[in-house]
Structures are given as structure tokens and as C-alpha cells.
Amino acid sequence: MRASISTTINRQAWDRQARLALxxxxxxxxxxxxxxxxxxHGPGTELFGDVRGLTVAELGCGNGDNIAPLAVQGAHCIGVDLAPAQISRARTRWGHLPIRFHCGDARAFLTRTRPLDICFSIFGAVGLCPPEQLLPLIAQHLRPGGRLLFSVPDPRWLGPRRAVMRLADGSHVPVARWLSGPQGWKAAVRAAGLRCLHIEAINAPTGGDGTCCLLVHAQKSVGASDA
Known part of the structure; x- marks a missing residue:
């Protein structure tokens, strides 16, 4: 699927989802x-370590709930989302915190941002953008030693739902996803010029449903130069 088409599909899907919650x-x-x-279920803020004074960006921040805890811990936080209604939600929920929210494509944001210490995505831009386009941009704009953390659905968990999303009103909208298993994500991270530190397959809390998501932790080489 062409990147421009997938961008439009995903913007419309998550904008519609957000408007139902606004x-x-x-x-x-x-x-x-x-x-x-x-x-x-699963890990929490501890995966980031001490974020005081660090510049942290969430790509595909949605309503901002996952970047807000880092703001109160002293990070310089930026939330980016493609859907205008998602950014409206984030500003309504977290306008009282020092978080900068940007509406736009994560790839465009990365071409103009200052170097980042941490970049993360939770079912966000990583997995909803072509990885061969997004991951090299992330690598380019991380500081030496900077980290990328992201979680993506396990393809088996999604099954036939991989091309659709069910909304709160019961309707379904099309979405464009890039899915892979652990080895595929490890290869994509390495191809972007990052070191893959760890990939964790997290099981659903019921146990019988198998792996629900993959959590990937990567890092830019300390010897690499800033963007």
C-alpha cells in the first residue's frame, strides 16, 4: 500500500475514534x-528509567495518557499524532502539564525536531507507518546513546482484525498496519542503524490467548553522531 494512502486511512480512522470520546x-x-x-498488565513507567531533563517524544500519542507520567517526572515531553481530534483530546486532558502536542505525520515531525533522548510508540506510529521509512528517521534524530521503545500487536493476536478497527459505537473502520514477529522487528531495527537490545513477547493476562504484543527496546550507538 502506498504510504500516502495508508496515512489518509489511518488519520481518518483515529480521528473518528477520538471524536467519539471527545x-x-x-x-x-x-x-x-x-x-x-x-x-x-505488563511493565510500566520503569522501562524509561530516570527521565529528568531528557527530551522524550511519543509518536502516535493519541489522548496523551502515556506521555503524561513522564512530564510529571521531569522530562521535556512532545506528543505527536496524525489525527487532529486525538490532539484535541490530548490537550483537553493534559493541557495543564508542560507537554507540547503536535498534529502531523511522525515522519514529518522527525525531519524538523531537535535531537531526542528517548522516542517511544505504543501501538502508535511504529506499526502504522512503513518501518523502512520511519525507523531510519528515528535513528537519525536520536542522540548517541538515545533509546527507542515501542510496543506493537502480535500478528496472531490481531488475526483477521489486522485491517480493521472496532470503534466505541460498534462500527468498523479500515486501518493500515505493518505487522511482524520478533525476528522481523529485530531485522527492521538493525536495518535502521540501531542496536536491538531486547524484544519481549507479552502474553495476554488470561494466559490462554497467547502473546498479545511485542515490546521492543533499541538504542543508538554511543559513537554515532547527532542528526
Whole structure:
């Protein structure tokens, strides 16, 4: 699928999803970072380590719930999302925190941002953009020693749902995803010029549903130069 077509499909899908939730949004208090599809399951903010003073960007930030905890821990936070209604939600929920929210394509954002210490994506731009386009841009704009963390659905968990998303009103919209198993993501990260530190397959909390998502941790070589 051409990148421009997939961008339009995903913008429309997540914008529609956000518009259904907008009337219910209000200022919030930060909770935990949710890396999986199941609230309260799996790791949380501890994966980032000490973020005080670091520049952190979430690509595909949605309503901003996962970047908000890092803002209160002292990080310089940037949330990026393709869907205008998602950014409206994020500003409604987290406008009281020092987070800069940008509406636009993650690839365009990366071409003009300052170097980043941490870049992360939770079912966001990584997996919803062509990885051969997005991952090299992330690598280019990370500082030496900077880290990329992302979670993506396991292809088997999605099954036939990989090309659609069910909304809160019961309707379905098409989405464009790039899915792979652990070895495929490891190869994509390495091809982008990053070191793949760890890939964790996280099982669904019910146990019987198998792997729900993959959590990937990568790093830019300390000897690499800034963008």
C-alpha cells in the first residue's frame, strides 16, 4: 500500500475514534504507562528509567495518557499524532502539564525536531507507518546513546482484525498496519542503524490467548553522531 494512502486511512480512522470520546474528556491526573492492550498488565513507567531533563517524544500519542507520567517526572515531553481530534483530546486532558502536542505525520515531525533522548510508540506510529521509512528517521534524530521503545500487536493476536478497527459505537473502520514477529522487528531495527537490545513477547493476562504484543527496546550507538 502506498504510504500516502495508508496515512489518509489511518488519520481518518483515529480521528473518528477520538471524536467519539471527545465529549467525555476532561483534565486528568497521570496514571501508569500502559504498554499492552490490557490496562494494568505488563511493565510500566520503569522501562524509561530516570527521565529528568531528557527530551522524550511519543509518536502516535493519541489522548496523551502515556506521555503524561513522564512530564510529571521531569522530562521535556512532545506528543505527536496524525489525527487532529486525538490532539484535541490530548490537550483537553493534559493541557495543564508542560507537554507540547503536535498534529502531523511522525515522519514529518522527525525531519524538523531537535535531537531526542528517548522516542517511544505504543501501538502508535511504529506499526502504522512503513518501518523502512520511519525507523531510519528515528535513528537519525536520536542522540548517541538515545533509546527507542515501542510496543506493537502480535500478528496472531490481531488475526483477521489486522485491517480493521472496532470503534466505541460498534462500527468498523479500515486501518493500515505493518505487522511482524520478533525476528522481523529485530531485522527492521538493525536495518535502521540501531542496536536491538531486547524484544519481549507479552502474553495476554488470561494466559490462554497467547502473546498479545511485542515490546521492543533499541538504542543508538554511543559513537554515532547527532542528526
Amino acid at each position: 465529549p467525555h474528556d476532561r483534565p486528568m491526573a497521570p496514571g501508569r504507562v500502559e504498554w499492552t492492550q490490557y490496562p494494568g
